Amino acid sequence: MMKLLKDFFIVSYxxxxxxxxxxxxxxxxxSERFLNVVPIKYKLxxxxxxxxxxxxxxxxFYLNLFGNIALFVPFPLLIFLVIGVNESYKFIFISFFTSLLIEIMQYTFKVGVAxxxxxxxxxxxxxxxxxxxxGIGRLNIHA
Known part of the structure; x- marks a missing residue:
């Protein structure tokens, strides 16, 4: 049953x-590519x-702001379930580079704004x- 829930979460997310x-x-x-490389300026x-x-x-505006945050809240759990990472800095590193890859793909394929x-x-x-x-404490996550 747990494997089914795990697989359902992975596929759904x-x-x-x-x-x-x-x-x-x-x-x-x-019709054209959009790129923003100046942090915070365009949001302001x-x-x-x-x-x-x-x-x-x-x-x-708020959907974009908080949606980008909410979209990646479950991502560390995905990383834990798929590749077994259990160190905080690795979760953050992998998340950062995954997001960077997404933005590069959006720019390359003219899908949204990079x-x-x-x-x-x-x-x-x-x-x-x-x-x-x-905080949940069930997973052995190291700082």
Missing amino acids: CSVTIYIVFFARRRRGL VELAKLSPHFDKEWYN DIDDILLNTIGAIVGVALMR
């Missing part, structure tokens, strides 16, 4: 993540341009995931 980062409707139909510019009233633009902020937010999500795993 990977499928949802691949869909979100490569195939979601907002990712389709780009985007925030300053938002209307003073909460609307769809605010919703999209954004340094996404890499930072994904890595923050992985750090939260590691903290949760360590």
Whole structure:
């Protein structure tokens, strides 16, 4: 039963993540590549341009901000289940480079915006995931 749950989690998480980062409707139909290599600057510019009233633009801003974090919270568990890593710095290192690879692929295939902020937010999500795993205490995660 545990193997079935493990396999279900792995397949589900990977499928949802691949869909979100490569195939979601907002990712389709780009005619040119977009690249942001300046951390935080464009998020602040985007925030300053938002209307003073909460609307769809605010919703999209927060969805992008917190969605990038939430997307990678389960990632350390995936790494643990698939390759057996159990050291915090390795989870973070693998998460960072996986996010970097995703952004490179998005740029290469003109799918979404290749954004340094996404890499930072994904890595923050992985750090939260590691903290949760360590907090649960059932997994022997080393600092």
